[in-house]
Amino acid sequence: MTMIRCISPVNGEVYAERPAMPLELAKQAVAQARLAQKSWAKRPLDERVKLVLAGVARLNEMVDEVVPELAWQMGRPVRYGGEFKGFNERSNYVASIAADALKPLVVEESDRFERRIEREPHGVVFVIAPWNYPYMTAINTVAPALMAGNTVILKHASQTILVGERMVRAFVEAGVPADVFQNLFLDHDTTAALIAARSFDFINFTGSVEGGRSIERAAAGTFTGLGLELGGKDPGYVMEDADLDAAVDTLMDGATYNSGQCCCGIERIYVHESLYDAFVEKSVAWVSNYKLGNPLDPETTLGPMANKRFAATVRNQIADAVSKGAKALIDPRLFPQDDGGAYLAPQVLVDVDHSMEFMREETFGPAVGIMKVKSDAEATELMNDSQYGLTASLWTKDAERAARIGRDLETGTVFMNRADYLDPALCWTGVKETGRGGSLSILGFHNLTRPKSFHLKKVTA
């Protein structure tokens, strides 16, 4: 029997394991989901919304278990208290717009005709979630998909294997029928076989570009709708009129929070030459304040990376950049807890350029490169010089200028004077290899439903 294992970054040992579900059993689970969907969709919207929110509330009651469990599974320090703020904010927001987002688009309602576009659930939605924000990334699709009348099958990352199980337990204890929301422990082959067998009516995949490619390949020819939320290499641009301290604070937090393992984490920063030296100096001081260590220790502000192989990627990228002339500004002696494995010191690199993998490939660790620029045009060109496009964070007092630059950026979200935040009222989307589709907002509901046109002629003449 194949086991799916979470190796804890805290001590390198197996923290949890579950047997991978055989294909035949997985197919049965999908069949139950399909059967349950018809009656779930017939329940009033209000009832579905209430049940989903009850599931969210039940999970909140499990906070004392959730927080240390996350630390063990993926290394997030317990002092940050889990993901409840974003998890609740997103759930409550999508609940508040569900009726509006799902209401029919009425074109005509007259004596002669009823013409409208209604929204129907897809059917069975498959959610494949990553470990980096395991609750928040999953809820982005799980909550609106269920509210819209779909049933959901969740396959969570091996690194956070207990998260799907816990989410489903919370929702079922709160009254969501067991066949309506199921967690399956699936290996890659079984996942691909289910997709290829047209088991699902829509798939939302959040994860790496390589993973996204595999899912797209598995779905080829099945015409299954796909939402792909993939990697990023998000830039920040600090203009000469920026609030320097706020820029350092937000961009450094965006670069290093969660050990830099955020899809919209800041990975490269372009600073106007007039602020460059001050920005670099303050950034180094900011980052040097971190306390790297065991995530179960409440004093720890920077935990290990989720897996030593992720840390190895960051180490290799830094070493490659340094070998090509980059300068690493964080003194390793400040972080004696760096063990060469999952526990990785944060890093700030200067003298970087786009010939280096560090400035082009996703790093997904607590390390950032800073470059000097002279103009908006130069910054725009550099920001767009990437195969990814998730968010870009612009720092200026001039909203018109930010909007103008933003229109030229190849990105899913343009931020001004903020970064690294998912606004549930806006569409979370990407361009280029960051994927396609969109979650949250009214558009997220539209992606989880399909239009059905009604053209009813009331007279025969």
Ligand code: NAP
């Ligand atoms: P990953 O390795 O691609 O895994 C993501 C999920 O997909 C996991 O559940 C994984 O299962 C599964 N998976 C991967 N390859 C698969 C395959 N060939 N067949 C079936 N399932 C497969 O990504 P990750 O390391 O967990 O997450 C980090 C990545 O996610 C980063 O690139 C980050 O930028 C991206 N991300 C993007 C967003 C966004 O909104 N755009 C949000 C969060 C994260 P196993 O764990 O069992 O392999």
